[in-house]
Amino acid sequence: MNNKETKIITGIILIIILALMLVHNTKPTTTPFFGIEPYYHQTKASQIIDDSFEFKNKFSGQNQDNNGEPYDYILAAFTVILGKQTTSNILPIITGLITLILVYNLLKKTNYKKNFRIFCLIFIGLSHAFIYNHLVSQPFTIVIPCTLAALYFLLEKNYTKYFSVLFIIITALLEPFFMVILTVPAIMIMYLKKENLNKRLVLISFVSGLITVIIRLVTLPYLGNKTILSGNFLVNNLNFFGSLIGFSLFAIILGAIGLAVSWKRKLDNSPIYITIILLIISSIYIPSHKIFLNLIICFLATKGFIRLLDMKWELIVIRKLSSIFIIIGLIISASIYIDTLNKHTPSKGLVNTLNILKSNSQENEIILAHPKVSDWTKYFAKRETSWPINESILKTRDEDRAINFLRENNISYVLLNKNTKEIMINKDNNPGLNFVMENSEKFRKIIDYKENELWTVK
Amino acid sequence: MKKKSLYLLIALFLIISTCRIFAALQTPYFSEDDAYFTLRQVEHIKDTGLPLYKDPLSYGGREYYFLPLFHYLLAFCSLFAPAVIVLKVVPNILASSLVFPLFLLVKFITKEDKAAILSAFVASLIPVYVIETINSASVHTLTLPLTVFLMYQFSKINTNKKPKWFIITFLALIFTNVSATLLVTAILLYLLFAWTEGLKVKRAEIELALFALVTSVLFYIFFFREALILHGPDIIHGNLPNTLLDNYFSSIKISDTLINIGLIPLLSAIYITFLYFAKRKKKSIYLPMSSAFLIALMLLFKLIPVVTGLIFLSIMCSILFGEFFSYISEYFKKTKFSKLKWTAYLVLFLIIIITSFLPCIYGVKDVFKLPEKEQTATALKTLSEISEKNTAVACIPKEGHMVTYFAKSKNMMDSNYLYINNPDLYYKELKTLYTSAFISRPLEIMEKHNIKYILLNNKTKQKYNISRLSYASKKCMPVAIEYKDTRIYKKNCSLIQNE
Numbered sequence: 001m002n003n004k005e006t007k008i009i010t011g012i013i014l015i016i017i018l019a020l021m022l023v024h025n026t027k028p029t030t031t032p033f034f035g036i037e038p039y040y041h042q043t044k045a046s047q048i049i050d051d052s053f054e055f056k057n058k059f060s061g062q063n064q065d066n067n068g069e070p071y072d073y074i075l076a077a078f079t080v081i082l083g084k085q086t087t088s089n090i091l092p093i094i095t096g097l098i099t100l101i102l103v104y105n106l107l108k109k110t111n112y113k114k115n116f117r118i119f120c121l122i123f124i125g126l127s128h129a130f131i132y133n134h135l136v137s138q139p140f141t142i143v144i145p146c147t148l149a150a151l152y153f154l155l156e157k158n159y160t161k162y163f164s165v166l167f168i169i170i171t172a173l174l175e176p177f178f179m180v181i182l183t184v185p186a187i188m189i190m191y192l193k194k195e196n197l198n199k200r201l202v203l204i205s206f207v208s209g210l211i212t213v214i215i216r217l218v219t220l221p222y223l224g225n226k227t228i229l230s231g232n233f234l235v236n237n238l239n240f241f242g243s244l245i246g247f248s249l250f251a252i253i254l255g256a257i258g259l260a261v262s263w264k265r266k267l268d269n270s271p272i273y274i275t276i277i278l279l280i281i282s283s284i285y286i287p288s289h290k291i292f293l294n295l296i297i298c299f300l301a302t303k304g305f306i307r308l309l310d311m312k313w314e315l316i317v318i319r320k321l322s323s324i325f326i327i328i329g330l331i332i333s334a335s336i337y338i339d340t341l342n343k344h345t346p347s348k349g350l351v352n353t354l355n356i357l358k359s360n361s362q363e364n365e366i367i368l369a370h371p372k373v374s375d376w377t378k379y380f381a382k383r384e385t386s387w388p389i390n391e392s393i394l395k396t397r398d399e400d401r402a403i404n405f406l407r408e409n410n411i412s413y414v415l416l417n418k419n420t421k422e423i424m425i426n427k428d429n430n431p432g433l434n435f436v437m438e439n440s441e442k443f444r445k446i447i448d449y450k451e452n453e454l455w456t457v458k
Numbered sequence: 459m460k461k462k463s464l465y466l467l468i469a470l471f472l473i474i475s476t477c478r479i480f481a482a483l484q485t486p487y488f489s490e491d492d493a494y495f496t497l498r499q500v501e502h503i504k505d506t507g508l509p510l511y512k513d514p515l516s517y518g519g520r521e522y523y524f525l526p527l528f529h530y531l532l533a534f535c536s537l538f539a540p541a542v543i544v545l546k547v548v549p550n551i552l553a554s555s556l557v558f559p560l561f562l563l564v565k566f567i568t569k570e571d572k573a574a575i576l577s578a579f580v581a582s583l584i585p586v587y588v589i590e591t592i593n594s595a596s597v598h599t600l601t602l603p604l605t606v607f608l609m610y611q612f613s614k615i616n617t618n619k620k621p622k623w624f625i626i627t628f629l630a631l632i633f634t635n636v637s638a639t640l641l642v643t644a645i646l647l648y649l650l651f652a653w654t655e656g657l658k659v660k661r662a663e664i665e666l667a668l669f670a671l672v673t674s675v676l677f678y679i680f681f682f683r684e685a686l687i688l689h690g691p692d693i694i695h696g697n698l699p700n701t702l703l704d705n706y707f708s709s710i711k712i713s714d715t716l717i718n719i720g721l722i723p724l725l726s727a728i729y730i731t732f733l734y735f736a737k738r739k740k741k742s743i744y745l746p747m748s749s750a751f752l753i754a755l756m757l758l759f760k761l762i763p764v765v766t767g768l769i770f771l772s773i774m775c776s777i778l779f780g781e782f783f784s785y786i787s788e789y790f791k792k793t794k795f796s797k798l799k800w801t802a803y804l805v806l807f808l809i810i811i812i813t814s815f816l817p818c819i820y821g822v823k824d825v826f827k828l829p830e831k832e833q834t835a836t837a838l839k840t841l842s843e844i845s846e847k848n849t850a851v852a853c854i855p856k857e858g859h860m861v862t863y864f865a866k867s868k869n870m871m872d873s874n875y876l877y878i879n880n881p882d883l884y885y886k887e888l889k890t891l892y893t894s895a896f897i898s899r900p901l902e903i904m905e906k907h908n909i910k911y912i913l914l915n916n917k918t919k920q921k922y923n924i925s926r927l928s929y930a931s932k933k934c935m936p937v938a939i940e941y942k943d944t945r946i947y948k949k950n951c952s953l954i955q956n957e
Contacts (some may be wrong), residue, residue, distance in 0.1 A: 249675060314662040315621050318669045325669075329676040336683050 016125035039379040045075035096134030102148040129294030172212035185271035257304030354380035395432035475554035490594035494859035503533035527633035553599040559607035564780030577780030586718035589821035644749035720814035726782035727775035750774035838864035849910035897929035
């Protein structure tokens with residue numbers, strides 16, 4: 001790498017990292033993290049540190065003991081050194097920095113030109129899934145750099161190549177299903193690539209990875225924790241429809257052009273196509289897989305963009321305008337996404353309500369809270385939450401039935417927010433349990449603060 | 459262009475615009491409710507220099523983002539004349555100006571002045587275009603000339619290689635109306651048709667198409683990001699309440715299409731489409747053809763409001779009519795009847811007059827029969843003098859903008875559904891207000907939306923099949939204003955008192 005190139009790359013990476021750090025300042029001061037997942041993982045990490053790790057997710061009728069995931073232990077280790085807030089905010093940014101460096105070096109190792117490498121970094125840095133992954137602390141924050149590190153070391157020729165085994169094992173521990181998916185293209189690469197790759201090492205790495213996966217699956221329930229994606233496909237996958245982990249339409253259009261360009265060497269590129277197909281399928285069940293899919297889309301988008309620039313243009317002014325608009329589009333799209341991300345933070349009203357709940361309630365008391373605010377409740381109020389499997393109980397206007405349900409599940413407090421109130425509306429378009437609460441002497445309203453109400457059951 | 463053609467074109471423009479303006483000035487009211495929204499925006503831009511994106515009166519106060527270029531143009535003109543007059547005159551001048559780009563495009567396709575002039579004449583007499591734009595201050599009076607001019611610029615790019623006017627006009631179009639996406643899709647379809655027909659697609663065309671695609675996607679995603687996040691794919695239908703979807707995006711009937719577009723333009727467009735798909739090949743005709751094909755498909759699949767779709771389709775048909783005329787003229791020369799050329803032209807002209815001009819006249823007559831508007835406007839003007847501040851008026855969505863303009867009061871709902879969460883609920887509650895037999899539920903709804911008055915005119919009576927509010931009483935819901943068939947009821951009691 002020459003001097004000029006080093007400066008450009010360092011500059012780009014620094015701008016992206018600095019931008020990520022600045023974005024942290026856009027969220028309200030009352031909310032330490034973006035999204036929901038950091039609250040969930042940080043609560044678990046804190047409990048690991050407190051040595052009182054037996055986290056219970058209580059559902060009416062059944063109790064599920066849910067042990068910590070490997071990521072929570074990593075987080076706990078960092079929390080001991082750096083503290084809660086710094087760990088969940090800084091760790092993703094550091095892994096983001098590592099990801100960008102690894103992507104750059106991987107592309108260099110695979111002989112991609114300087115322009116391509118630079119644009120690829122810009123495309124990744126501005127992609128929504130990357131921003132999510134390196135602002136919101138969750139297992140993929142570590143999985144992505146680990147996977148890239150494994151790939152990077154696999155291409156090494158000296159003794160460092162054996163590090164790949166270690167990184168594959170870490171990936172397998174953190175995300176077993178992701179590991180399974182990566183195995184398929186890895187096997188394909190083994191048979192397709194003749195140079196620059198130690199086939200035996202690839203085999204050893206991925207076999208050890210798969211063994212880890214089997215051990216992990218046998219010892220821990222896995223799929224039960226995962227959210228199955230539901231609802232509209234476009235809404236869940238395109239960022240301008242408000243998706244949290246989605247893709248920018250620009251990246252998809254450019255990616256499609258890149259795919260068309262890469263089709264000329266379809267046999268060589270077949271592992272990429274297979275990975276895309278597998279990741280699309282798996283991301284239906286595990287949305288986080290879209291974060292890795294995003295890296296591939298950005299790679300293809302760069303191919304598409306470079307192809308557009310290299311194309312022989314008849315109308316030079318159109319070439320300039322189109323390239324400028326694409327870059328502006330990506331930047332605006334990223335800034336809009338940060339706006340979306342900001343909406344996925346607990347409101348000031350909710351945080352205040354939860355702080356009041358913490359000071360009013362006992363440690364062993366259970367709160368009826370909507371799943372969307374459940375992790376926030378556990379983090380801020382430090383209380384267990386409950387939500388019925390059958391939501392019809394929340395629509396009832398029968399006082400006795402409501403009280404019985406709450407007593408059976410040891411629920412002492414009810415946290416009402418907009419989502420909960422919407423669920424409580426019955427088929428006659430009338431309020432259900434909240435109507436009972438307002439008209440029964442067995443309930444008392446503790447606080448009503450900006451669309452958040454806290455009720456206690458006498 | 460020959461001088462004779464130029465004079466003819468200018469004469470056509472002057473005649474059409476004079477007739478349109480003369481007709482529009484016959485009434486002080488507008489035929490469409492949306493015109494009053496435009497009027498308020500124009501007045502606001504004139505006063506403040508900015509559009510009224512945060513409207514305190516619509517839906518009791520809401521944010522509504524729209525593309526503002528048309529409103530800015532009208533606001534600029536209103537510096538020299540009252541806004542109401544500007545809204546009557548300028549859109550009609552713009553609508554008449556369609557003859558210029560249309561002439562240029564048809565001339566480019568056919569290389570014949572005669573066909574181009576006749577095409578422009580047919581386009582200016584399209585019934586649906588005239589009826590829907592003559593007294594409504596419709597944004598399509600600007601989008602259509604821009605769209606046709608862009609089609610001309612796009613077709614010409616291979617010969618002159620100068621994209622300057624395409625870029626400027628395209629940027630103007632995307633700031634005017636979302637129909638720019640229609641043009642972009644039509645261009646992409648044109649490239650596909652040209653490719654499948656084995657015609658060489660030039661690099662400059664691909665570049666312009668790419669530019670148009672990137673620019674429109676970027677701009678609309680950015681501009682409508684809030685609406686996209688709020689409504690998701692429902693944005694295609696403008697977040698219309700489900701009950702209204704069938705009215706705006708209804709299936710089209712053959713008879714209606716014939717009357718609205720005109721017999722000759724429609725049949726000639728169908729003939730030309732089949733001719734150039736099956737037998738002949740001419741690259742320049744594929745762009746208007748693909749546009750017509752796309753709009754027809756969108757109408758079929760209910761992806762575009764019927765009126766908008768028919769207006770665009772009719773203009774594409776009149777472009778294709780130019781090619782049809784050129785083809786027929788050529789054909790006629792080869793037959794034994796070539797001496798009867800002028801007789802044939804006369805017959806064609808008469809058919810156009812009968813099938814386009816007469817429906818136009820009848821349609822326009824209906825547009826200006828506005829006793830309903832006059833009654834409602836008078837009642838609302840009276841209301842503006844007696845109503846208290848911050849109270850809302852319940853009316854059907856198609857009269858919401860009239861309420862905000864004349865009564866200067868908040869409305870419960872109007873026809874701009876974007877950025878409104880759950881418009882179905884509003885619609886359902888509005889129906890309850892008009893059709894409920896008992897007062898308790900209407901009172902609950904009125905208190906929820908801070909409604910003090912309910913407007914009941916013939917249109918509302920017809921819509922809900924009622925003659926009066928069943929629960930109206932002298933004590934609780936007396937008639938506050940009565941003017942001919944229009945009544946405005948006032949809420950005099952509250953839910954707590956009533957209980």
